[in-house]
Amino acid sequence: MSDQAPVSDDSVARVAGPGMVMAFHYDLYDASANKIESSKAGNPVLCLHGERGVLLALQEAFVGKVAGDDFSITIPHGRAYGRHYPDRVQRLARKKIDGGKQQTFRPGQIITLRGEHGPSPATVIKVGKFNLDVDMNHPLAGVDLTFDVQVVDVREATASEVAHGHAHGVGGHQHA
Ligand code: ZN
DSSP: OHHHHOOTTTTTTOOOTEEEEEEEEEEEEEETTTTTSSSTSSOEEETTTTTTTSSSSHHHTTTOOOOOOOHHHHHHGTTOOOOOOOGEEEEEEEHHHTTTSOOOOTTOOOEEEEEEOOOOOOEEEEEOEEEEEEEEEEETTTOOOEEEEEEEEEEOOOOHHHHTOOOOOOTBBBBO
């Protein structure tokens, strides 16, 4: 299978949707307009329409967009990373986490907990002498997300992108 992008007529604007790869920049804000992250320090993000790992509600907002379009979308946490469960905030004995190695922890640090269902990430929220308070919710759980998006490019997906289910190239999935 060829990995060359299909030749298309450049006079026709390519429209985002199934079978297309979107290249875009975004700024992400919480409900208080605090900037959470931005793509602008690097390459545009590439996304094959329908790609797993990219919020579905964001991808839906792309449908019909062309290169040069700007849009803003607010995604309630129920369609983003879900609600914040208070019972996933727990106080754990430090020695259960560092095995008594006197590791240094700081609030905001992401650590890996080993549980019965395998390793899971957690955010340190408070550091005590003998205990750590950790939050095992996704860092964006309970957060309503507003994306300000600039569509940089829309192109047809290559055959191998469709076969793999993700976009390839700079800003997308890199592999040989
Ligand atoms: Zn691939």
